[in-house]
Amino acid sequence: MWMYLGLLAALFLGLHNLCKKHAVQGNEVFPVLLGTITAGFLFIVPFYIGSIFYPDITRELGFYIETIPWTTHGFILIKSMIMASSWILAYQALKHLPLTIVTPIRSAGPFFTFIGAIVIYKEAPNNWQWLGFFMIILSVIMYSQIGKKEGIHFKSNKWIFAIIGATFLGASSGLYDKFLIQGLLLNPQTLQFWFCFYTILILLLILSITWFPYASKRKAFKFRWTIPAVGILLQTADYFYFKALQDPEALIMLLSAIKRSQIIIAVVLGGILFKEKNKRKKLIPLAGIMIGVFLILYS
Structure with missing residues (x-):
């Protein structure tokens, strides 16, 4: 069941991601992120009020927000x-790179998660899951080659390094999520x-220096x-993702790949809406990723 919850999150x-590309066009990153x-947060607030009264x-309903220690x-x-x-x-990288390049690089997140899952959580996928996992990783590498044809050179473009850093931090957060959900027994909401x-407080601090004045x-x-x-949309995706993580059998490295x-x-939709290049060529590694996901589900 956790695999299908992962697909809903996806x-x-x-x-x-489609909405995010539209939201940042011509806008400062920090106020968009705060918004x-x-x-x-406002989408979840009614559940907090309901949990009190x-x-x-x-x-x-399954949306109770618990009281937790400091x-x-x-x-x-x-x-x-x-x-x-x-x-x-x-967000900074998204303003300067095509969506069809940013999203595939973000898809390399499972590789970082894979290392952490093996070392920290001692996860042990079966043969089909291994095959599916590496199908996804190889397909992401194919995307980097297509990106060069759009004038985006992965070794010299600073926004590529920004999105790689974002991917590494995101993968670290994914590993941390398993600790929060299964270790501290926090429910998703x-x-x-x-x-x-707490993220709003952090962003308000940044904006008070860089934007509000x-x-x-x-x-x-x-x-x-x-x-x-x-x-x-992000809160909805996170809810299904955290629900999947509540399953003791859930493997974080595979869930991240799914x-x-x-x-x-x-x-598909990003290439049509934002008129990005090489859409047909990008369908080849896309097929590889989908085959990888299928192999994981088939296992």
């Missing part, structure tokens, strides 16, 4: 710091609520409907 992540996280109903708050704050750094790098809360920057900001859409099937939405 669906909403793919839609989230998306705030929208996602109507705990029985929210428990029955030490657990500290662990969630660490996750917020990791992901805030990852998102800042990713509790983790999501406090994670958004400058009237010209504030006037240049363009609100788009995709900004709140990004936040809501999530990357979001690429089909980025390549």
Whole structure:
């Protein structure tokens, strides 16, 4: 069941990436990021209020937000710091690179997760799962070769390094999620609520220095409907992802790889909507990724 929850997470992540590309065009990264996280936070707030005044109903619905100790708050704050750094790098790269290049590089996240899962959690996939995993990784490498034909040289473009850094931090957060969900026994909505809360505080601190004091920057900001859409889609994707992680049998390295099937939405719809190049050639490694996901599910 956890594998199919991972596919649902991938669906909403793919839609989230499309909206994110539209949201950052012509906009400063930090206010867009703050807007998306705030929208996602407001989406969850009713569950927090319901947990206080109507705990029985929210428990029955499966959206109860638990009271947690301060030490657990500290662990969630660490996750917020990791992901805030990852998102800042990713959003900056997204403004300067095609979506059909950014998303495949982000798809290399499972490789970093793979190393951590083997070393930290001693995960042991079967033969079919190994084959599917490496199919995904090899397909991502093929994307890097296609990227060169769009004038994007992976060794000299600083935005490539930004997206690689974002991918590494995102993978680290994924490994940390397993500790938070299975080690600290946090339910998805509790983790999501406090994670958004602390991330908003971090972004407000950054914006108070880089954006709020400058009237010209504030006037240049363009609100788009995709900004709140990004936040809501991300929270929906995270909910299914965290629900999958609650399964004791869930393997984080495979779940991370399954999530990357979001690429089909980025390549097909992103290529059409944003008129990006080499769409047909990108379908070849796309097929490799989908075969890899199928092998994992088949196992």
